[in-house]
Amino acid sequence: MIANVIRTFKKLDNKDFRVLTGIELGMKNFEWVPVEEVQKFTKYPYGALQNKFRLLMKDNLVIRTILPYEGYQIYFDGYDALALNTLVKRGTISAIGDEIGVGKESVVYEAIKEPELAMGKMTPVIIKFHREGRTSFTQVKRIREHLADKEHFSWIYAARLSAKREYEIMEMLYPEVSIPKPIDHNRHALVMAIAKGSLLAKTRLLKPEWFLHEIISQIRMTYSLGVIHADLSEYNIFVYECGVQFIDWPQYVNLDHPQADELLKRDVFNVLAFFKRKYGIEMDVDDVVSGIKDGI
Ligand SMILES: Nc1ncnc2c1ncn2[C@@H]1O[C@H](COP(=O)(O)OP(=O)(O)OP(=O)(O)O)[C@@H](O)[C@H]1O
Numbered sequence: 182m183i184a185n186v187i188r189t190f191k192k193l194d195n196k197d198f199r200v201l202t203g204i205e206l207g208m209k210n211f212e213w214v215p216v217e218e219v220q221k222f223t224k225y226p227y228g229a230l231q232n233k234f235r236l237l238m239k240d241n242l243v244i245r246t247i248l249p250y251e252g253y254q255i256y257f258d259g260y261d262a263l264a265l266n267t268l269v270k271r272g273t274i275s276a277i278g279d280e281i282g283v284g285k286e287s288v289v290y291e292a293i294k295e296p297e298l299a300m301g302k303m304t305p306v307i308i309k310f311h312r313e314g315r316t317s318f319t320q321v322k323r324i325r326e327h328l329a330d331k332e333h334f335s336w337i338y339a340a341r342l343s344a345k346r347e348y349e350i351m352e353m354l355y356p357e358v359s360i361p362k363p364i365d366h367n368r369h370a371l372v373m374a375i376a377k378g379s380l381l382a383k384t385r386l387l388k389p390e391w392f393l394h395e396i397i398s399q400i401r402m403t404y405s406l407g408v409i410h411a412d413l414s415e416y417n418i419f420v421y422e423c424g425v426q427f428i429d430w431p432q433y434v435n436l437d438h439p440q441a442d443e444l445l446k447r448d449v450f451n452v453l454a455f456f457k458r459k460y461g462i463e464m465d466v467d468d469v470v471s472g473i474k475d476g477i
């Protein structure tokens with residue numbers, strides 16, 4: 182896991198990253214990237230390369246098969262290391278801190294962002310590593326030989342696509358919709374501002390009506406930009422003194438999605454059900470949905 186990456190990250194040198202990149206590139210064409218491919222890419226002598234492979238395997242950054250030929254695949258930790266390396270080189274982040282959240286399909290860390298100008302301050306930010314496709318990857322390890330041909334791609338591909346999708350929609354919505362500012366993304370990793378306040382699910386609101394109203398107006402603003410969150414609940418909403426912020430966007434849909442109406446209604450239902458359960462506030466789902474659609 183990432184704790185492993187943080188530990189191993191420091192000892193990785195440019196040559197290790199070159200080997201990892203060679204495997205990453207090779208995985209476009211091979212289920213198991215043959216040693217010769219990595220050798221062609223890195224131009225490292227066979228012995229030195231074998232040494233690198235051995236250490237990378239020991240640190241769980243890559244996995245190997247020896248049949249029908251010697252070949253390598255990148256493991257999640259190796260992919261995390263590649264993304265981190267790129268983000269550090271670009272100057273987006275300079276350090277990674279504590280784990281602050283684990284979702285069904287991600288792991289979220291605090292990180293430190295370099296100042297824009299050399300004189301500025303370091304700011305804490307969030308780095309979210311997408312983990313879509315992870316279950317099937319665990320199976321890869323366990324039942325490698327039973328695997329359908331394209332499954333080995335699924336986790337890299339799914340996780341990367343999902344991070345890109347989330348970054349792009351956040352760029353589109355920010356700042357009109359109240360969300361953490363998107364900062365950068367690479368591979369399956371997304372860097373964004375820390376959401377303000379605390380999770381709605383874990384907060385006792387003193388003025389719940391006001392916050393409910395704020396949430397509905399953010400759903401309306403999102404809708405007016407042609408987007409439905411589609412996974413809204415008290416676990417994806419932050420609340421702070423002056424408002425709310427929505428997080429967790431990869432499953433958003435546009436208004437022309439065949440289930441758009443249903444998904445909007447489900448978002449509204451989730452929010453209203455929470456406010457009813459916890460604060461005894463009752464509002465009619467259909468009324469709220471019509472108000473959102475009419476822009477009022
Ligand atoms: N920008 C942020 N600021 C602060 N905390 C965050 C931020 N983004 C994510 N988190 C924390 O990480 C957790 C998981 O993030 P997120 O909901 O985006 O991931 P997920 O894997 O899609 O979750 P889910 O389990 O809802 O599918 C959140 O519940 C929250 O506690």
Ligand SMILES: [Mg+2]
Nearest residue numbers: 284416417429
């Ligand atoms: Mg979530």
